[in-house]
Amino acid sequence: MRKIGIIMNGVTGRMGTNQHLGRSIAAIRQRGGLTLRDGSVVMPDPVLVGRNGAKLEELAKAWSVDRWSTDLDACLADPQNVIYFDAQSTLLRAASVRAALAAGKHVYCEKPLAGTLEDSLALAREAAKVGVKNGVVQDKLFLPGILKLKQVIASGFLGKVLSVRGEFGYWVFEGPMPPAQRPSWNYRKEDGGGIILDMFPHWQYVLENLFGRVTAVSCIGRTTIPERVDEVGKTYACTADDAAYATFEIEGGVVAHINSSWATRVNREDLLILQVDGTEGSAAVGLRECKVQSRVTTPKAVWNPDISNPIDFLAGWQTVPTTTTIDNAFKIQWEMFLRHVLEGAPFPHGFLEAAKGVQLAEVGLQSWAERRWVDVPALTAS
Template identity: 55%
Template structure:
């Protein structure tokens, strides 16, 4: 040891990672979160570090072996029960298809493991509540991925809210989606199970869980919803080039009533061509100003700089409206959102304290899913207290 250098104590957390051969589990959670944390020596906590040791779990032994060799991971298995029985493992992570999630998490909770999981956490509110009850009985720490809250654009938007930039917030308008190819001529860029309801697919089930945590953490909890779920593309082709009927909704159009009177409208579609700056954007309008936030950028127009357009359908407009907005500066470094939440969760596990976005938050997302689907099926406004 030289000079003021202090040797850091290292504590290790062994993480069982189930579903890492899938797109999200591999790219965001393994490659962009856990492996960088491991390779950089762990998560810094005061004068100490929390190092992670991943164990890869999945159904395809060949894929797992290749991933383990490629990334220098020492342990992998197709036997989830054996992995859960490892006394050194303390965290279970799930990025499987939704239909497989509930049983696997219950098995992990039965072994007393802490839980970090993708969403939706289950296929129904009832199953989600089973997970919450089991976690409370086990006395473990749970976390549900809330990645969008860690995105630079939404971090900047939250800062504007906290600074009172908007005055009284009136409304939120969200646009999300892109064209997912059918798979016949151009291969689809999303897994085929996403478009089969029997496999846990569907836009409402997938994205309303996201919109719930974005809305409740930035603007207020959802009280009621009007929604319409649609399957615009009825036939698609899977990874083997075989046609199949799309039984899940690929678009959803929702109006959400929030506590405090804010109205949010969010269109979500995998059958839309993009004419916006980013794949998702939220416009927030308030009495004192407005903002448009995407994944990375956030632009504002305060009240004092708001133009005064006049409606005249007989003449082309002479205003460049998009040039009348100013960008919010980057005031900090923004890490990958998934990694940022992983680090926060690992610190919470290490400290033995609850994680801010737990399984109960995941259940609230499922409540919005069920309310949205009921609204679409019954053609009416649905209050979330109907599902309580």
């Protein structure tokens, strides 16, 4: 068994702690490491990095991690650390990733890659110039529900896909009681917050990988809650969007409409639901489940508001069975990136793909500001 040093920067946050440290790296360690194609085993050896030493020490003890540090430069200078991972807030990420690239580290990070398309493309070019492996989290592609939907599409069950309708979100409490379940910086534009920058990178890679490239966007955003209470009980003004309503044109004629909101109450089966309608059938997918209805089992609906509807529409859908064991989405992608670094295995979620997500967010913000449709140019690193 050999070790691979991984600098994990920003893991004191919710996603960094739960998904990347606990359910990914710690889970791989608890399982005994990652077995490679040649039969050898590699054990992730993380060093937790951040600004709060007390929190880092507490996390290290909780997850049986030997190393933690508040000195990023020293960690980058240590040759035993091969990979740099970043889960900091958006505006802090680009500078740290740039430092990791200068140190010759392979880099894997949360999305969005940077706060602007310009910075994202610059990082993609720099990574290519240095010649290191690079990647970004695109976890929604590995959710059980999305994997089942991909299988349904590949089978031809839907026929020609016509449209996609998505509902995402939940009520984020304003505080102080109950306390907010998202960090306060998410609601301050000056700190890189906003649901468009947060969620449009997800919609970009989901739509492109399932249906095709997004070619145009019409978007309107809102800051629906003007004030919230932060982590120390202080009231602050919300300057970033917390809701967005967008329509996406996709190459081939598919139209997708997705509502994203942190100010909505859930009256559906999951926090994210996508309905895909095609000529031969439809699919409705959540985070874990996927339901389908074929053309031949589609009921004949007739508009008549004068009587109770005689059709139980929900009963006409069939659940796609779970036929394989599906692991945690973040852990799956971590293992893919480790194999990419150690074995040269394919990893299609590099910095250029990450830049596409930031591009879509910028186009969405432009559409909102100018109150019009905006085209999305095909993106290259040059």
